Amino acid sequence: MIRMKSLSKVYRTHMIETHALRGIEIEVKEGEFVAVTGPSGSGKTTFLNIAGLLEEHTGGDYFLDDVNVTGLNDSQRSRLRNEKLGFIFQGFNLIPDLNLFDNVDVPLRYRGFPASERKRRIEEALGQVGLSSRMKHFPAELSGGQQQRVAIARALAGSPKVLLADEPTGNLDTQMARGVMELLEEINHKGTTILMVTHDPELAARAARNVHIVDGLVTDFVRRESPTLVAVA
Ligand SMILES: Nc1ncnc2c1ncn2[C@@H]1O[C@H](COP(=O)(O)OP(=O)(O)OP(=O)(O)O)[C@@H](O)[C@H]1O
Numbered sequence: 001m002i003r004m005k006s007l008s009k010v011y012r013t014h015m016i017e018t019h020a021l022r023g024i025e026i027e028v029k030e031g032e033f034v035a036v037t038g039p040s041g042s043g044k045t046t047f048l049n050i051a052g053l054l055e056e057h058t059g060g061d062y063f064l065d066d067v068n069v070t071g072l073n074d075s076q077r078s079r080l081r082n083e084k085l086g087f088i089f090q091g092f093n094l095i096p097d098l099n100l101f102d103n104v105d106v107p108l109r110y111r112g113f114p115a116s117e118r119k120r121r122i123e124e125a126l127g128q129v130g131l132s133s134r135m136k137h138f139p140a141e142l143s144g145g146q147q148q149r150v151a152i153a154r155a156l157a158g159s160p161k162v163l164l165a166d167e168p169t170g171n172l173d174t175q176m177a178r179g180v181m182e183l184l185e186e187i188n189h190k191g192t193t194i195l196m197v198t199h200d201p202e203l204a205a206r207a208a209r210n211v212h213i214v215d216g217l218v219t220d221f222v223r224r225e226s227p228t229l230v231a232v233a
Helices: 044-051 072-084 100-111 115-128 144-156 174-189 200-207
Strands: 004-014 016-028 033-037 059-064 085-089 162-166 191-199 210-212 216-224 229-231
Touching: 004 044, 004 216, 004 229, 016 216, 033 044, 033 174, 033 200, 044 059, 044 100, 044 144, 044 162, 044 191, 059 100, 059 229, 072 210, 100 115, 100 174, 115 144, 115 162, 144 174
Parallel strands: 033 191, 033 210, 085 162, 162 191
Antiparallel strands: 004 016, 004 059, 210 216, 216 229
């Protein structure tokens, strides 16, 4: 589903070059749940943003669902992103002035689905995260955990193949974090591939696979189903 070959990312600002990713080799298969861990500044968000087509890599190749995204133009990248990917962020990123229904509707409007199809998808997605009864509520009327559930519903409504989550529980207390993790596990069991950046060792340990990034390199893949160390770069 996700394949990166010698992938690198260099940020160039004010004469300074930052080598954020330095030759990533990784393959994530459909249906995997991968936790991405590593120290601050190691390149986790950069990795996730490139996987999510939010940023362009500067070297190597990236194949998303067998499409080589290297060299695609902005509109091709947007189309691929909208069709295949869903995003969840630490800060939820909901629009405060829109109720839950309309928040979940935002990316569906971009996709150009007809109103009846959007309604069906919104109701189904909010149902899946247990918030059917709150559709007319506004984000500020919900707890942090509930707001993250809305963000998950917004991501799910587009039926993404891959869900990318950057510290999805970073703003939540332990109890709420567990609830969100359980929901992500449920979504994964239904077939969605998940890539989740987390600083939380407890959550990382629950993912079937951990990818550890240090200093822009993947240093460790651990498949917890088998004790074998699959790759060390
Ligand atoms: N837009 C940017 N311009 C310049 N440098 C950047 C940019 N974004 C990230 N970097 C640099 O790239 C490196 C990797 O950053 P990244 O945000 O991917 O790390 P991270 O592992 O997600 O860190 P954290 O856990 O603290 O969020 C850092 O040195 C960072 O300063």
